């Protein structure tokens with residue numbers, strides 16, 4: 001079982017992780033005079049929070065050491081790629097707060113040069129065209145414990161290889177008929193070194209190069225050479241490429257390249273209650289289990305943005321989890337903590353009643369309206385106060401009233417007195433019920449005019465303070481309560497991750513009653529609804545004058561309590 005980093009787990013202070021130490025060492029020793037990194041997404045899906053870790057690392061290092069970070073689309077597989085993804089990736093990197101200046105590239109920009117490198121490899125006797133079928137290739141490859149066997153095509157002459165490779169390029173050979181392979185070592189203990197494929201035939205349209213090519217380079221070949229072409233100093237990738245590093249170095253050693261970047265691997269981000277595989281995220285989108293890549297429950301950057309996360313909170317999270325050499329799983333509560341902490345400092349407070357219950361103050365004058373002062377942010381007096389209208393008929397939260405209160409229930413119940421936030425003390429005198437269902441539809445109270453502002457001059461105390469909204473002034477809105485998409489801690493370990501979906505990950509509430517100022521909230525605005533959590537105006541579903549609110553996160557980690565209860 002992998003380690004789970006809890007929110008209080010120590011992590012390396014930013015700027016001191018092992019990759020930054022390597023960079024510092026290289027600059028000190030004079031190996032490099034400046035730093036050049038790259039973020040190389042494949043445009044086959046939207047970026048997720050794991051990519052954010054890589055973006056913060058690559059762009060962060062470039063920024064800290066006065067270097068540059070390139071954005072390079074690793075678009076060597078024409079079949080799965082799409083411009084929609086290219087555009088979303090740029091938007092997401094920018095939104096996270098990073099900038100590639102004019103350094104945006106595509107691996108496909110290098111197809112001519114990569115082809116020339118392949119020819120150079122053939123000319124050096126280091127690559128051959130192999131006609132083994134995929135099954136034969138597998139059988140010849142050997143296993144982890146047994147060496148492979150040389151392909152019968154391995155000793156073709158340079159001339160023959162050049163001729164065949166040219167035929168591949170011209171489209172004269174069928175897809176799958178043959179591949180170009182590097183000639184390395186079929187007995188290597190590292191299977192990646194057993195004559196890996198360099199180029200394959202794929203008669204597919206490429207989103208940038210059209211049908212110019214019908215052969216496409218393999219990732220391992222294209223990646224290191226693209227790094228070298230761009231003058232990358234540190235090629236930072238995730239741990240699963242550790243075994244590919246000898247191959248990365250081999251290509252650069254064989255070929256006449258402008259420089260030899262250093263590949264450095266770090267542990268990828270895994271998060272509890274979350275899947276971070278693009279393939280699985282695509283499946284959620286395709287099967288309609290979520291409302292697109294930017295569904296507020298998706299762990300994509302677009303999803304977090306729509307949910308209401310700030311770029312700052314994601315960057316802080318990435319700093320906190322640090323960069324390590326061993327795989328682990330981070331508790332998703334750490335991410336939720338980061339957004340809560342950020343918004344606590346800056347989100348304006350508002351009152352919003354999500355599941356309304358009418359409260360009538362029998363001794364409050366009909367038609368009277370008072371404007372009461374409410375604090376905008378108790379964390380920061382500079383945010384000042386605002387006025388909130390108060391009147392005879394209010395809404396309170398259904399949960400804040402119990403006709404028969406359970407033990408330790410301190411909110412409103414018959415005969416009990418509570419404080420209405422910023423307003424008055426009220427005491428429940430009676431209730432009105434639906435004659436059919438028996439449900440309480442209205443609570444009748446009296447108020448104490450001497451408690452205006454929320455305190456009693458005689459010093460008497462109440463145990464509870466409720467939020468409320470004046471009925472005649474309230475703005476009506478839809479509020480969407482989002483929760484974790486998966487109900488189990490390690491959804492990737494489930495046989496079918498679909499069964500691990502949390503059936504209650506979205507609750508849509510209509511007819512919520514909001515403080516009137518919220519009627520004009522703009523898409524993307526964020527608030528704390530007192531006692532409820534942090535909310536953001538949805539950018540997709542809101543209409544002018546009719547905002548739809550997404551719950552970003554509750555005020556407390558309710559899952560921690562559930563887990564403790566077992």
Ligand code: ATP
Pocket residue numbers: 039040041042043049050051053054074236237238267268269270276277278279
């Ligand atoms: P997937 O396996 O889900 O398709 P990927 O790694 O193939 O993801 P890429 O588009 O190739 O996705 O990733 C771009 C960069 O982001 C790579 O350098 C990769 O190492 C890094 N990256 C991807 N996932 C994570 C993760 N979970 N944590 C950290 N870095 C990641």
Ligand code: MG
Pocket residue numbers: 042
């Ligand atoms: Mg990849």
